[in-house]
Amino acid sequence: xxxxxxxxxxxxxxxLFVIGLxxxxxxxxxxxxxxxxxxxxxxxxxxxxxxxTYCDMPKFDxxxxxxxYAAIGAVELAVALYIFYLMYNKKQSENIEKYGDL
Amino acid sequence: MADLILDNIYLVLLLPLWLFLIIMLGxxxxxxxxxxxxxxxTLLSSFLGAALCGSAIWKLDSGRILENEIPFLKIDDxxxxxxxxxxxxxxxxxxVLFLASFAVQxxxxxxxxxEKKSYRFFALLNLFNFSMAGLLFSPNLFQTYFFWELVxxxxxxxxxxxxxxxxxxxxxxxxxxxxxxxxTALISGIILSSYxxxxxxxxxxxxxxxxxxxxxxxxxxxAYAPTALYLVICGLFIIAAAVKSAQFPFYTxxxxxxxxxxxxxxxxxxxxxxxxxVFILLRLLPFFTLAGIxxxxxxxxxxxxxxxxxxxxSSQNHPKKVLAYSTSAQLGLMFFAIGVLNIKAAVAFFAAHxxxxxxxxxxxxxxxxxxxxxxxxxxxxxxxxxxxxFISGMAAKEMIYxxxxxHVYSVIFCVVAFLTAFYITRIALVISHEYGLIKQIPDKxxxxxxxxxxxxxxxxxxxxxxxxxxxxxxxFWSALTSWIVVYILYVKKAFRKVPVLYPLxxxxxxxxxxxxxxxxxxxxxxxxxxxVFEMNVFSNYKPVVACSRFSxxxxxxxxxxxxxxxxxxxxxxxxxxxxLDMKAQxxxxxxxxxxxxxxxxxxxxxxxxxxxxxxxxxxx
Amino acid sequence: MNGIDNPVVFYPAAVVMIxxxxxxxxxxxxxxxxxxxxxxxxxxGMFFYVLGSEYNAIIQIAIYGVAVPVILxxxxxxxxxxxxxxxxxxxKIPVMKYLVILTGGVxxxxxxxxxMTSLVILPDSFTxxxxxxxxxxxxxxxxxxxxxxxxxxxxxxxxxxxxIIAVGLTMFKRKERS
Numbered sequence: 034x035x036x037x038x039x040x041x042x043x044x045x046x047x048x049l050f051v052i053g054l055x056x057x058x059x060x061x062x063x064x065x066x067x068x069x070x071x072x073x074x075x076x077x078x079x080x081x082x083x084x085x086t087y088c089d090m091p092k093f094d095x096x097x098x099x100x101x102y103a104a105i106g107a108v109e110l111a112v113a114l115y116i117f118y119l120m121y122n123k124k125q126s127e128n129i130e131k132y133g134d135l
Numbered sequence: 136m137a138d139l140i141l142d143n144i145y146l147v148l149l150l151p152l153w154l155f156l157i158i159m160l161g162x163x164x165x166x167x168x169x170x171x172x173x174x175x176x177t178l179l180s181s182f183l184g185a186a187l188c189g190s191a192i193w194k195l196d197s198g199r200i201l202e203n204e205i206p207f208l209k210i211d212d213x214x215x216x217x218x219x220x221x222x223x224x225x226x227x228x229x230x231v232l233f234l235a236s237f238a239v240q241x242x243x244x245x246x247x248x249x250e251k252k253s254y255r256f257f258a259l260l261n262l263f264n265f266s267m268a269g270l271l272f273s274p275n276l277f278q279t280y281f282f283w284e285l286v287x288x289x290x291x292x293x294x295x296x297x298x299x300x301x302x303x304x305x306x307x308x309x310x311x312x313x314x315x316x317x318x319t320a321l322i323s324g325i326i327l328s329s330y331x332x333x334x335x336x337x338x339x340x341x342x343x344x345x346x347x348x349x350x351x352x353x354x355x356x357x358a359y360a361p362t363a364l365y366l367v368i369c370g371l372f373i374i375a376a377a378v379k380s381a382q383f384p385f386y387t388x389x390x391x392x393x394x395x396x397x398x399x400x401x402x403x404x405x406x407x408x409x410x411x412x413v414f415i416l417l418r419l420l421p422f423f424t425l426a427g428i429x430x431x432x433x434x435x436x437x438x439x440x441x442x443x444x445x446x447x448x449s450s451q452n453h454p455k456k457v458l459a460y461s462t463s464a465q466l467g468l469m470f471f472a473i474g475v476l477n478i479k480a481a482v483a484f485f486a487a488h489x490x491x492x493x494x495x496x497x498x499x500x501x502x503x504x505x506x507x508x509x510x511x512x513x514x515x516x517x518x519x520x521x522x523x524x525f526i527s528g529m530a531a532k533e534m535i536y537x538x539x540x541x542h543v544y545s546v547i548f549c550v551v552a553f554l555t556a557f558y559i560t561r562i563a564l565v566i567s568h569e570y571g572l573i574k575q576i577p578d579k580x581x582x583x584x585x586x587x588x589x590x591x592x593x594x595x596x597x598x599x600x601x602x603x604x605x606x607x608x609x610x611f612w613s614a615l616t617s618w619i620v621v622y623i624l625y626v627k628k629a630f631r632k633v634p635v636l637y638p639l640x641x642x643x644x645x646x647x648x649x650x651x652x653x654x655x656x657x658x659x660x661x662x663x664x665x666x667v668f669e670m671n672v673f674s675n676y677k678p679v680v681a682c683s684r685f686s687x688x689x690x691x692x693x694x695x696x697x698x699x700x701x702x703x704x705x706x707x708x709x710x711x712x713x714x715l716d717m718k719a720q721x722x723x724x725x726x727x728x729x730x731x732x733x734x735x736x737x738x739x740x741x742x743x744x745x746x747x748x749x750x751x752x753x754x755x
Numbered sequence: 756m757n758g759i760d761n762p763v764v765f766y767p768a769a770v771v772m773i774x775x776x777x778x779x780x781x782x783x784x785x786x787x788x789x790x791x792x793x794x795x796x797x798x799x800g801m802f803f804y805v806l807g808s809e810y811n812a813i814i815q816i817a818i819y820g821v822a823v824p825v826i827l828x829x830x831x832x833x834x835x836x837x838x839x840x841x842x843x844x845x846x847k848i849p850v851m852k853y854l855v856i857l858t859g860g861v862x863x864x865x866x867x868x869x870x871m872t873s874l875v876i877l878p879d880s881f882t883x884x885x886x887x888x889x890x891x892x893x894x895x896x897x898x899x900x901x902x903x904x905x906x907x908x909x910x911x912x913x914x915x916x917x918x919i920i921a922v923g924l925t926m927f928k929r930k931e932r933s
Contacts (some may be wrong), residue, residue: 036762037759037760037761037765040870040871041765041769042802042806043870044867044870045769045773045802047863047867047870048773048776049772049776049795049799051859051862051863052773052776052777052779052780053776054732054859055780055859056776056779056780057725057728058725058729058732058855059780062785062788064785064827064830064831064834065779065785065788067827068788068789068792068827069779069780071796071819071823072776072779072795075795075796075799075815075819078799078811078815079799079802082802082806082808083806085808086759086806086807086808092897092901093808093894093897093898093901094905096808096810096811096894096898096901097898097901097902097906099808099811100810100811100814101906101909101910103811103815103818103819104913104916105913105916106818106819107822107823107917108916108917108920110823110826111826111924112920112924114826114827114830115924115927117830118830118833121833121834127834129723129724129725130723132724133721133722133723133724726851732855732858732859732862733854733855733858735862736858736861736862736865737858739865740861740865743865743868743869
């Protein structure tokens with residue numbers, strides 16, 4: 034167990050990203066899918082902040098991008114929840130498979 | 136030199152195209168587009184185009200040319216460029232185009248308001264502007280040809296706008312087919328000259344027929360090509376221009392185009408379609424100046440058309456037909472002016488004619504309604520101007536007359552002027568008689584467009600008076616007499632008593648009938664003879680029959696065993712694929728997500744593999 | 756040893772985080788899944804703090820750690836009014852499952868390759884990337900200059916989007932009620 038380098042943080046972000054991706058594909062509950070999408074965003078954020086800390090000393094552009102990501106993620110969640118509310122009223126089910134009739 | 140207007144002159148081209156795309160794509164993706172927005176955008180685009188062109192004329196020195204080209208097609212060392220080539224002539228033509236189309240669009244806002252598919256109409260108007268502007272600004276003959284075709288295609292679409300009505304679609308077809316002759320002539324001329332230059336001149340750049348090098352190109356062709364070939368090329372170009380501008384043997388299409396709606400006719404007859412022929416003559420002027428006979432030919436054709444069409448027009452009873460003949464006649468005068476190398480007068484007359492014709496067409500009564508006084512007054516103003524008694528029409532006509540040196544020409548010109556005034560007055564009286572006059576103020580927007588057109592005329596007149604020299608001469612007086620003559624004839628109702636001329640001119644010199652009857656009949660006869668020949672000779676000759684039977688058997692076998700199998704395999708595979716595809720289209724969001732993920736991964740890994748391979752090449 | 760390169764801080768937190776992430780996907784009960792997701796978000800905030808961005812950490816914890824779970828919890832309660840979530844069989848394409856797993860592996864490999872090589876081909880400062888020795892005041896200063904000077908338009912845009920969403924959702928609700 035040596036020192037923690039930049040790669041460790043990057044792999045942490047990758048792991049979170051992959052978990053989110055898998056969750057968004059596998060899980061059947063709509064809310065779970067939404068949480069998984071937030072995982073994806075968080076993983077990307079970790080990546081941004083790591084790069085900003087390690088490689089972008091005076092400017093820290095990554096921090097600002099991560100901030101925007103958080104804001105946009107919250108907006109996306111709000112819209113998704115409203116859609117979920119409407120669909121739930123219509124279908125009486127939270128199973129995402131039922132939402133898919135064309 | 137950086138300049139806001141001159142650097143961005145390509146906007147003139149792109150604005151109408153952009154609008155066309157907006158309107159049509161908006162409909163295609165079934166996005167609701169507000170009618171008012173379409174109107175405002177369309178009007179704005181032509182207004183901006185006019186403003187840009189006007190300020191560019193003001194800023195551009197007379198000798199300078201704005202050029203911006205990029206290579207478009209490369210075949211070995213032969214390169215065709217596309218881009219923009221704006222000089223003074225093109226800018227003036229474009230200015231007139233945009234002003235006229237602005238007025239027409241303003242008119243059609245009120246005219247097409249109740250129409251169902253008015254969005255399509257406006258989109259096509261925009262595309263028409265685009266194609267015409269592209270023709271005017273094209274840097275070489277190849278691009279000119281492209282836009283030349285585009286213009287005829289869009290005229291086909293616009294004339295046959297109400298395609299459900301049979302006569303309209305037929306008329307649009309006929310217009311398109313007759314225009315094909317001109318297109319063929321133009322492309323043959325382009326190919327001939329380009330091929331000759333490519334193989335015999337040392338410099339390959341000349342083969343792209345750029346307008347900048349037109350002087351050199353024509354000199355080279357004149358020097359190295361045989362005289363016959365040179366004359367043939369010139370003749371082909373003249374034929375192309377004559378078809379587009381409805382000159383003598385081909386003027387029939389313009390009468391068929393009267394089936395179109397009023398704004399369309401106004402646009403076709405003034406600044407868009409028919410102007411293309413005049414413009415291409417101006418652009419190819421170096422060709423013609425080197426061979427004096429072609430210039431004489433152009434002048435001759437122009438004057439002949441003017442005479443014939445004026446005579447034809449003076450006995451028609453349909454107002455649109457009269458105006459169509461008169462368009463041919465006025466364009467003949469332009470041809471004549473070009474033929475005697477009076478370029479300034481030709482351009483001035485083009486501008487004046489465009490504005491006047493737009494005014495005349497837009498004031499016509501439509502849909503069997505009564506004619507109201509306002510329209511009548513505006514029509515008379517336009518008629519006065521067209522016959523050379525009033526504002527810009529007078530100035531331009533006298534400018535053409537001023538440049539004539541030959542006595543025969545001047546006499547014929549006076550006759551044409553007389554006839555012009557004659558038919559315009561007569562048709563005004565006929566309309567007021569047939570449709571009846573009522574007192575009613577027309578739509579506000581229409582009124583604005585009329586006033587705009589009159590204003591443009593007056594401004595043009597003022598400009599010509601300041602900058603060009605002419606004097607009031609014989610045409611003016613002959614036109615004035617003709618107004619009096621018409622009044623007398625009309626009162627006495629003595630039209631039909633004129634012996635030979637009346638039937639001849641009423642039927643348009645029988646040219647149309649000649650086309651439809653004689654040529655079609657000849658073709659029928661020819662096919663009949665072939666048919667008889669085949670029936671009597673081939674079917675009774677035994678070896679031929681046996682041969683054909685044998686070949687039929689072979690083809691039958693091939694069809695049954697090979698072709699059918701192929702078709703079966705193809706249908707089977709497509710069925711399987713579509714079944715798989717059906718499964719894929721489940722509507723499940725997560726499955727779509729998975730597809731997207733798979734595709735992204737594929738692309739990513741392909742990129743990485745390509746990158747690794749590239750690295751290994753660089754390293755090794 | 757700073758906080759940023761301290762294995763004692765990193766490894767336990769990372770392990771717990773990944774475990775909770777997997778559990779979130781694994782849990783059948785949605786409330787349990789939400790709770791483990793909250794853990795993940797809090798730990799992500801902790802990592803932000805460790806990496807030197809306190810501001811991001813605060814925002815992460817405030818939005819993802821508190822606000823989002825509360826909203827989601829409300830939504831879950833709204834759905835749970837009707838008991839018993841229905842688990843239904845889906846028509847399965849078995850090929851699809853393996854395909855996705857395979858692609859997942861390829862994807863991870865590709866990303867790892869990219870991560871390992873991207874730092875090598877970039878300029879020197881990246882190759883020997885070391886954590887920056889900064890105090891938090893400096894970070895906040897640069898943050899402010901970033902938001903209010905360099906990225907001011909993006910910032911305004913994001914705030915505009917937020918406002919539009921807030922107003923729009925309210926409007927929708929009101930229209931529904933009337």
